[in-house]
Amino acid sequence: MTNPERDPESGKLTERYSDEDFLEAVAELEPASTREIAEAVGCSRRNADVRLRKLEEAGEIRKKKVGNSLTWFSVE
Template sequence: MSDEGGDSRQQYSDEEFLQAVRDRQPASTGEVADVVGCTRRNADYRLRRLRDEGAVDAKMVGNSLVWFPIEDQPNQQKDR
């Protein structure tokens, strides 16, 4: 079953992506994809959505984005 196209949220939960980032932080997109079991493209899309929602953040390390949870910081835009 493909995880691209349609609503990929049905196949993989946000929590799976968040847990992969927590477990591997700082986590590369490829590492998250491997842990979740999806394509790198799907992981990139989902991680960017989670960043837009305020659940994770990223920074460039060399030519790659690495992801980390921001839940440890108090009240990040969740109530805004």
């Protein structure tokens, strides 16, 4: 997992977890719940949910609702 760093120009923290961290977790665990991916990446479930939805919107992964949970898959 990546570590946060400060942008030298803005002083803001950069992303702590890369898209690749989430994509790797999905590929390793699929089908996987948001909670399982969050645990694998080492972030909160809320953070994982936001990032996974962005990756899904970008066409990088896909989701399926199972009961009350979202299950994530790699794009085939």
